[in-house]
Amino acid sequence: MPGLQTLYQLQVAELERADVARRLQEAEGGLGETDDLRRVRADLQREESGLTALRTRVRDLELEVKGLNGKAAATEKRLYGGEVRNPKELASLQADLASLRARRDSLEDTILAGLTEMDEREARLRELRGRWQAVQSAWESRQGELQASVSALRAQLAELDERIARLRAALPASLLEVYDEACRKKGGRGIAAIRGGLCEGCRVSVPTSIVQQVRGGEQIHRCTSCGRILCVVG
Ligand SMILES: [Zn+2]
Structure with a gap:
């Protein structure tokens, strides 16, 4: 059957x-962001905003301490300045001071705790930044590789499509019909070469007389076992 070689190439x-x-x-x-990339970035962002919030809180407390110190200085001045003599008022100033x-001492304790926490958070942030850089650079290089494969595979696909169209155009419609039907039933392998006397599709031996007829190419022969179109390649 002329065309069987072409059909096999197809x-x-x-x-x-x-x-x-x-x-x-x-x-x-x-292609695109991975779960790992998103997770490490979210961790980093959370740590950064946590540290920013902590810094703001400590700064606010420091300002409050400054204000309290100012008030304490003013109270002290009145207390020891000699202007106030009334014992009741003096006692009240003493209590205020x-x-x-x-209040200031308690705030200073809180600030100290905040500064310790800040050190810990800064260390954690440095670690996360290092991790982020590693994850991001690994991701970028992987994306680069994937992009290159995608381009290469797309080019390969376009070439194959052209080749397939060319081969199909060279084959008689009736033969293609039989082949396509066999392909649907046999997982895309509608034609099988006879190799060493066996059908390569199902490994069942093909009688020599059939091999001769297939070689002669007068008509389509199917494997009696798997039903594929038989051909002789080479
Ligand atoms: Zn077979």
């Missing part, structure tokens, strides 16, 4: 096309 091209299409889909699926100082 199958090779179509199987290769399916493989390239699958690899392309896989590569395209890998003690309360201002107590």
